[in-house]
Amino acid sequence: MSSDKKVRVAVVGLGFGAEFIPIYQKHPNAEIVAVCRRNKAELDKTADKYGIPKRFTSYEDLLKDPDIDAVHINSPIPDHGPQSIAALKAGKHVACTVPMATTKEQIREIVELQRRTGKVYMMMETVVYAREYLFARELYDKGELGRVQFLRGSHQQDMDGWPDYWPGLPPMWYATHCVSPCLALLSKPGAPALAGKVSCYGSGRIREELVPKYNSPFAVETATFTIKGTDVCAEVTRSLFDVARQYRESFDVTGSKKSFEWQQVEGEDPVVHTKNTPEKPLTELEIPSRVKVPDFAHLLPEPIRTFTMPQAIQDADHLSFLQGGGHGGSHPHLTHNFLMAVLGDRPAFPDAPTSANWTLVGICAHESALAGGQQVEIPAY
Ligand SMILES: NC(=O)C1=CN([C@@H]2O[C@H](COP(=O)(O)OP(=O)(O)OC[C@H]3O[C@@H](n4cnc5c(N)ncnc54)[C@H](OP(=O)(O)O)[C@@H]3O)[C@@H](O)[C@H]2O)C=CC1
Ligand SMILES: O=C1CO[C@H](CO)[C@@H](O)[C@@H]1O
Numbered sequence: 198m199s200s201d202k203k204v205r206v207a208v209v210g211l212g213f214g215a216e217f218i219p220i221y222q223k224h225p226n227a228e229i230v231a232v233c234r235r236n237k238a239e240l241d242k243t244a245d246k247y248g249i250p251k252r253f254t255s256y257e258d259l260l261k262d263p264d265i266d267a268v269h270i271n272s273p274i275p276d277h278g279p280q281s282i283a284a285l286k287a288g289k290h291v292a293c294t295v296p297m298a299t300t301k302e303q304i305r306e307i308v309e310l311q312r313r314t315g316k317v318y319m320m321m322e323t324v325v326y327a328r329e330y331l332f333a334r335e336l337y338d339k340g341e342l343g344r345v346q347f348l349r350g351s352h353q354q355d356m357d358g359w360p361d362y363w364p365g366l367p368p369m370w371y372a373t374h375c376v377s378p379c380l381a382l383l384s385k386p387g388a389p390a391l392a393g394k395v396s397c398y399g400s401g402r403i404r405e406e407l408v409p410k411y412n413s414p415f416a417v418e419t420a421t422f423t424i425k426g427t428d429v430c431a432e433v434t435r436s437l438f439d440v441a442r443q444y445r446e447s448f449d450v451t452g453s454k455k456s457f458e459w460q461q462v463e464g465e466d467p468v469v470h471t472k473n474t475p476e477k478p479l480t481e482l483e484i485p486s487r488v489k490v491p492d493f494a495h496l497l498p499e500p501i502r503t504f505t506m507p508q509a510i511q512d513a514d515h516l517s518f519l520q521g522g523g524h525g526g527s528h529p530h531l532t533h534n535f536l537m538a539v540l541g542d543r544p545a546f547p548d549a550p551t552s553a554n555w556t557l558v559g560i561c562a563h564e565s566a567l568a569g570g571q572q573v574e575i576p577a578y
Contacts, residue, residue, distance in 0.1 A: 330381070333457040418435050455471050550577075
């Protein structure tokens with residue numbers, strides 16, 4: 198990208214969201230013009246730290262500011278849908294953290310508004326820019342995996358102690374971290390792989406006081422879904438409460454020549470299994486081997502390359518980073534892709550219809566679990 202145009206960005210929600218401020222500030226094609234959160238003292242603290250002049254405690258006021266081209270939303274989950282809709286209506290480009298929304302109606306409206314306004318919408322899904330995913334993708338693109346036979350994702354996380362919109366949340370309403378890599382891997386530029394039908398079972402039960410919050414009883418939800426235009430199916434598992442499991446956001450791809458498996462425990466390396474063949478015989482012990490996943494900072498503009506590394510994490514004590522292992526160095530990749538999409542250099546990935554499909558897998562999966570595992574067709578918007 199040789200353009201020296203700068204996208205004028207406002208970051209909304211300054212917990213996880215604050216992490217992106219220094220990346221935008223260092224990016225040659227961005228300028229952070231404003232930040233927003235409701236708590237004035239905390240707002241000023243962040244704005245002072247990064248030297249940002251415009252500060253909004255009201256999101257509605259921010260949207261009226263003509264000096265802002267794009268908003269990057271990092272507010273609580275129930276706000277993602279309504280805030281994205283309001284921003285598109287106000288003529289802003291939108292980057293929004295996961296999930297896109299929590300209802301089919303909001304998702305449909307975002308997709309329709311994006312089409313009507315021509316503004317960029319991108320769901321800022323970290324996993325599909327994490328180095329583990331980029332490594333598996335590279336193996337696939339080089340033909341090393343062979344034919345993809347199956348895909349699996351899991352996201353297990355203990356949300357006790359997290360803010361008040363989490364307790365009781367249906368696990369599949371926050372499934373994009375495990376759904377997205379399965380679909381992204383089979384996507385080609387301009388031709389995203391999309392889920393078709395999903396079937397899901399709920400398992401176990403969360404403690405009684407959490408159940409009425411979202412009328413969702415399940416401790417674990419596990420779903421299988423079809424991928425349109427392929428003979429491949431994927432399986433995803435999610436848990437949020439009352440499950441003994443270290444944090445794990447995982448992605449496995451089973452291929453005819455090689456398979457990639459995410460590490461079992463944080464801090465280990467992933468495993469690549471190689472098929473034993475007469476041409477290249479392998480003993481059982483030689484089939485699996487641990488691999489060191491490389492970093493993919495070389496894909497980024499030089500000034501933001503350091504942000505793939507843990508040392509560049511501003512708030513390393515935020516639960517997100519402790520539990521998410523720093524999100525595989527994905528933040529600068531997401532930031533760069535969004536800015537390039539706004540400048541017309543490439544399509545957003547995921548764009549609005551793709552973000553919708555990734556999020557709808559989870560919404561429809563929860564619907565299926567409540568109906569005892571009945572298959573649900575994922576709507577195409
Ligand atoms: N890997 C990933 O993709 C990750 C994604 N996330 C997503 O990011 C979101 C934010 O996570 P996190 O920072 O942990 O959440 P928090 O609940 O800790 O922070 C939410 C932020 O949004 C602000 N906020 C809340 N309501 C509004 C509003 N109406 N207008 C403007 N700002 C508002 C809050 O400030 P105030 O109360 O002062 O308004 C606060 O700064 C979550 O919804 C989660 O889905 C989080 C971590 C990692
Ligand atoms: O690292 C993380 C911590 O928690 C968040 C909420 O589930 C995740 O989105 C994230 O990937």
